[in-house]
Amino acid sequence: MSLFPFLRSSLLAAGLTALAPFAAAEARxxxxxxxxxxxEEAEEEEEEILVQATRSGRRVEDEAIRVDVxxxxxxxxxxxxxxxxxxxxxxxxxxxxxxxTSPGLGASNVRMQGMSGxxxxxxxxxxxxxxxxxxxxxxxxxxxxxxxxxxxxxxxxALYGPSALAGVINLVxxxxxxxxxxxxxxxxxxxxxxxxxxxxxxxxxxxxSASVTGGFHRQSRKDLDGDGWxxxxxxxRWTVRPRLFWDRGDGANALVTLGVMDERxxxxxxxxxxxxxxxxxxxxxNSRRVDGGIVAELPVEGVGKLQFRASxxxxxxxxxxxxxxxxxxxxxxxxxxxLGGRAGDTSWLAGAAVQRDRYRNAAFEVFDYRYTVxxxxxxxxxxxxxxxxLAGSARLDDHSDFGTRLSPRLSLLVRPDRWTVxxxxxxGFYAPTPFVDAIDEAGLSRLDPPGALxxxxxxxxxxxxxxxxxxxxxxxxxxxxxxxxxxQLREVAADRVRIVNADGTTRARGAELTAxxxxxDFVVRGSYVYVDASEPDPSGSGRRxxxxxxxxxxxxxxxxxxxxxxxxxxxxYCTGRQSLDxxxxxxxxxxxxxxxxxxEMTFGKVSLFVNLxxxxxxxxxxxxxxxLPARAPDGRWTVDAWGPTDGFVANAGFRLRFGxxx
Numbered sequence: 001m002s003l004f005p006f007l008r009s010s011l012l013a014a015g016l017t018a019l020a021p022f023a024a025a026e027a028r029x030x031x032x033x034x035x036x037x038x039x040e041e042a043e044e045e046e047e048e049i050l051v052q053a054t055r056s057g058r059r060v061e062d063e064a065i066r067v068d069v070x071x072x073x074x075x076x077x078x079x080x081x082x083x084x085x086x087x088x089x090x091x092x093x094x095x096x097x098x099x100x101t102s103p104g105l106g107a108s109n110v111r112m113q114g115m116s117g118x119x120x121x122x123x124x125x126x127x128x129x130x131x132x133x134x135x136x137x138x139x140x141x142x143x144x145x146x147x148x149x150x151x152x153x154x155x156x157x158a159l160y161g162p163s164a165l166a167g168v169i170n171l172v173x174x175x176x177x178x179x180x181x182x183x184x185x186x187x188x189x190x191x192x193x194x195x196x197x198x199x200x201x202x203x204x205x206x207x208x209s210a211s212v213t214g215g216f217h218r219q220s221r222k223d224l225d226g227d228g229w230x231x232x233x234x235x236x237r238w239t240v241r242p243r244l245f246w247d248r249g250d251g252a253n254a255l256v257t258l259g260v261m262d263e264r265x266x267x268x269x270x271x272x273x274x275x276x277x278x279x280x281x282x283x284x285x286n287s288r289r290v291d292g293g294i295v296a297e298l299p300v301e302g303v304g305k306l307q308f309r310a311s312x313x314x315x316x317x318x319x320x321x322x323x324x325x326x327x328x329x330x331x332x333x334x335x336x337x338x339l340g341g342r343a344g345d346t347s348w349l350a351g352a353a354v355q356r357d358r359y360r361n362a363a364f365e366v367f368d369y370r371y372t373v374x375x376x377x378x379x380x381x382x383x384x385x386x387x388x389x390l391a392g393s394a395r396l397d398d399h400s401d402f403g404t405r406l407s408p409r410l411s412l413l414v415r416p417d418r419w420t421v422x423x424x425x426x427x428g429f430y431a432p433t434p435f436v437d438a439i440d441e442a443g444l445s446r447l448d449p450p451g452a453l454x455x456x457x458x459x460x461x462x463x464x465x466x467x468x469x470x471x472x473x474x475x476x477x478x479x480x481x482x483x484x485x486x487x488q489l490r491e492v493a494a495d496r497v498r499i500v501n502a503d504g505t506t507r508a509r510g511a512e513l514t515a516x517x518x519x520x521d522f523v524v525r526g527s528y529v530y531v532d533a534s535e536p537d538p539s540g541s542g543r544r545x546x547x548x549x550x551x552x553x554x555x556x557x558x559x560x561x562x563x564x565x566x567x568x569x570x571x572x573y574c575t576g577r578q579s580l581d582x583x584x585x586x587x588x589x590x591x592x593x594x595x596x597x598x599x600e601m602t603f604g605k606v607s608l609f610v611n612l613x614x615x616x617x618x619x620x621x622x623x624x625x626x627x628l629p630a631r632a633p634d635g636r637w638t639v640d641a642w643g644p645t646d647g648f649v650a651n652a653g654f655r656l657r658f659g660x661x662x
Contacts, residue, residue, distance in 0.1 A: 052126060053150040053170040055159065055340070055349055056381060056391075064381065064391035064411035066422050066464045066477070068093055070149040072174070077559070077567065078143060080600060080609045081651070083187045083195040084217035084237070085139045086149070090169055092555065092573075093151055094512045094527040095477070098138070099548060100641035102440040103626055104267040104283040106233045108138055109437070112153050112167040113479050114508030114533035114549050116486070117437070119166035119430055119458070121156070125173055125255060127311040128163070128355070129291040131332045140261055140287070142239060144185070144197045145213035147174040154460040154479065157407035157428025158393040161355060161375060165430045165458050166481075173243055173255070176201035176209040180659045187653035191232060191646060192220030195653075207249070212242040221266060224647060225621040228273030229638070230266075230283070231645045237263035251305060254296040263287045268322075268637075275637050276629055283441070284320040289313065304341020307351075310334060321443035321635065328361040338377075345383040352376050359433070366449045367434045372400040389413040397429075402455040405429045422464040430456040436499060438489055442635030448498040454485040456501075471519055477512040488538045489634060497634040504536035506546070521562050528554040545579035548640055550589075552576035559598075566601040578642050582632060585624035589642035592618045607655040617648040 049060045051067050060069050070089060078089040090110060091098040097111045109117025122130050122138070130137050149171055156164035180202040187195040194217070201211035221234035241259040246252075268283030275281045293311030300306050311334045319326040338351025354374040361367050379393040391411045398404050409426035432453040434444060462479040483506040492498050510531040517524045531553075533546035553576060559569035573596075578589040595616055600609040620626060620643040628637055 049148070051150055052172055053123070053152055053159075053168055055126075055338070055379060056347060058381075061420070062389065062413075064389045064413040064422060065152060065409075065424055066462065068151040068153075070151070072147055073561070075143055075146050075149065077561075077569070077598070079185070080187075080598060080653075080655075081596075081611050081613065083144070083185055083197055083653075084142055084193075084215065086141050086143050086146070086171065087138055089143055089149060090138075090151070092557075094514050094529050094555075095153055095479070095510075096151060097553075099437075100645075101437040102267075102283070103638045103641045103645055104230055104233065104441060105265060105285060106139065106267065107440040110138060110169065111549075113460075113481065113512075114510060114531040114546065115166035115458070115481055115483070118433075118435065119164075119456075121160050121164035121168045123160070123168060123170045125257070125293070125295055126170060126309060127257075127293040127295065128332055128334050129257070129259065129293050129311045129313050131289070131291075131313045131315045131330055137289075140237060140239070140263060140289070141171070142197055142213070142215045142217075144199050144215065145174045145211060145241065145243070146171055148172045154424060154462050154481070155407070155409065155426035155428035155458050157397075158377070158395045158409035158426060159379075161353070161373060161395065161397055161407075162399070162405075162429055162431050162455075165428045165456065165483075166460075173257070174199075174201070174211065176203060176211050176245060178203065181657070182659060183655060183657040185653060185655045187651055189649055189651040191222055191649050193651070194218050207246055209245045209247075210243065211245070212240070214238070214240045221270065222646070223270050223273075224619065224645070225626075227621070227625060227627055228270050229275075229627050230268055230270060231619075231621065231626075233265050233267035233283075235263055235265040237261065251299040252297065254294065256294050257292065259289070259291045261287070261289045275627060275631070277631065279322070281322040281637050282320055283322075284318075286318040287315070289315045300339065300341075304339065307336075307338045307340070309336040319443060321445065324363070324443055324445040326361060326363045326443050326445070328359065330360075331358045332356070340379075347381045349379040350377070361444065364444045367444055367447075369401075369433065371431055373397050373431075387415055399431060399455070402429070402431050405455070418467060418469050420464075420466040420468075422466075423462070424464075425459070425461045427457070427459050429458070432456065432487055432499070434499060436487055436489055438497075438634045438636060441638060442632075446496055446633065446635040448492060448496055450499060453487070453499065454501050456483055456485050456487060458483045472515075472517050474515040475513070479508075479510055479512070481508045482506070486535065488535075490538050491633045493633065495631075495633055495635075502536045502538075503540065504543070506533075506535040508533040508546070508549075521560055523557075523559050523561070525557045525559075526555065528552075547581040548578050548589075548642055550576040550578045564602055566607065567598065568600075569598045571596045571598075575643070580640060580642060583624075583639040584629065585639065590623060592643050594618055594644070605657050607657075608652075609655065610652045611650065613649045613651075614644055614647060618644050619647040620645055 082088045087098050095113045098108050101107045110120045111117045153167040156168045182200040184198045197215035199213045203209045216238045218236045222232035224231045239261045244256040246254040265285045269281045291313040296308045298306045313332045315330045333356045336353035340349035356372045358370040375397045377395040381391040394408045407428045411424040414421040460481040464477045466475040485501040486506040488502045512529050514527045533549045534543050535546050537544045555573040557571040561567040573594045594614050597612045
């Protein structure tokens with residue numbers, strides 16, 4: 001499919017209509033030499049947020065690409081809700097949906113703007129240290145040592161290669177302060193969960209500093225509806241991550257990170273329980289991940305800055321799907337060297353990268369693969385006064401199995417007065433693997449060996465219109481995506497399935513509307529997301545709505561926060577109906593609303609907190625069974641999760657902080 005007809009149909013009409021009201025505003029902005037700046041605006045300008053994920057080092061408001069940044073304040077808020085993982089932190093970003101892929105294990109992935117979760121690239125300081133092909137990985141990353149989270153939606157393959165077809169989530173580490181600091185958090189839930197996390201950072205000299213974070217997390221196994229199937233998997237997990245920082249003060253700096261994670265997770269049938277055929281079906285997964293990485297920058301006199309990134313990750317998973325044992329290992333090696341600079345109003349970046357992904361399965365060697373992908377990339381940004389920024393990037397990947405692929409992205413920023421308008425288009429590709437969503441629940445035992453699959457190719461486009469006036473901010477985003485050769489699971493026998501390329505285009509169109517109002521210590525945030533997603537029907541008969549993709553979702557959050565005293569907040573999130581596939585109980589989900597409340601009180605260095613999630617006790621199993629009456633051809637014993645399975649959960653704990661100016 002040609003990129004340009006898609007871009008015309010997606011952006012031209014909407015873009016001309018949206019940009020017309022700003023023409024007069026642009027002219028007015030050019031006539032204003034010294035615009036008035038209020039005290040609130042000056043305070044916001046002092047709190048500069050620099051974006052790492054785009055590689056340009058610009059402030060977030062100066063980026064031609066739309067970047068949603070979750071700051072430390074909001075990270076601390078979400079830490080009180082789920083100290084053990086970052087799922088809730090990213091789930092409440094408009095246009096981002098955390099989708100449960102295995103109700104028996106609790107595995108989840110991140111879907112952006114209606115696109116499949118396997119297309120989202122998860123990074124740490126720009127490094128792929130969390131590897132790939134494991135939906136459970138999102139639930140194994142604690143937010144304790146995060147400074148900010150950066151979310152780029154739409155094809156970002158021009159920046160990060162094939163794994164970023166739908167977008168990028170970059171977890172930026174927390175930088176040590178000038179004085180030593182430490183904190184500890186203990187948390188417990190009414191569903192038998194416990195978390196203990198700790199963080200410490202200290203300077204080591206004029207140029208050096210270090211931090212270390214660690215945690216232990218556990219959850220008891222729960223069968224809330226008494227059907228013998230696990231609604232909340234049992235797990236025990238520990239993590240340790242030390243980091244070493246070097247900053248010479250002249251632009252030369254480096255970050256070295258190491259990480260170890262170990263988890264034991266148990267789900268499926270409860271002890272002494274069976275599925276409808278009278279057999280037990282345990283779902284067990286033991287995980288071990290070891291990783292390391294380095295990011296270094298050195299100034300080059302008269303040119304700009306030289307940057308080197310490298311990382312290595314080894315993940316070992318021991319699975320049990322009923323009677324089928326599947327032990328596998330996934331290794332990822334990555335290295336990148338780039339040089340960037342600035343000449344007048346033009347900034348540029350050029351470099352080379354290589355990534356190798358290797359997967360080995362002890363039980364099903366036919367699914368083993370090894371992908372090696374060297375790449376060249378360039379990026380340039382041109383400023384036209386204070387009103388326009390034009391940014392372009394392109395990446396040429398030479399994939400060992402799927403040939404040479406060009407991934408371009410073009411973005412435009414217009415800033416008339418208090419408005420910002422961003423338009424962005426991009427293309428990317430994804431190398432097929434066996435890991436579609438059903439595999440998280442069923443494993444590979446019923447999957448036919450892969451045939452000659454084509455690479456998945458996506459074109460994405462977005463138009464973003466923002467407005468800011470003192471304490472009020474609002475944003476409207478229109479987006480669209482077309483995916484050619486998308487992977488689908490098709491039944492070939494009563495107990496066999498096969499992965500094939502779809503006969504047609506998978507489409508998503510939609511809009512995001514967000515607003516925020518801040519009054520002294522009180523903040524109200526609202527969001528609404530509309531997604532119209534469809535795909536070729538795997539049966540070959542026309543098209544269908546993409547399963548588990550709600551057309552309407554919305555949220556409202558009100559938070560009072562006083563530094564040094566505490567916070568009180570309430571939130572409400574509504575999820576609309578979703579089309580369902582392979583569910584004998586219903587073809588469409590119910591709408592549901594989730595309510596939550598959070599309270600924290602601070603007494604010097606000690607904070608006490610209580611959080612209530614899903615106060616209305618919404619549970620999918622209140623309406624239909626989650627266990628199928630017979631095993632599905634792909635091997636699953638459960639329907640897809642379209643709503644919460646854990647119901648009302650309360651958690652409480654305390655946080656103790658030392659040093660760092662607290």
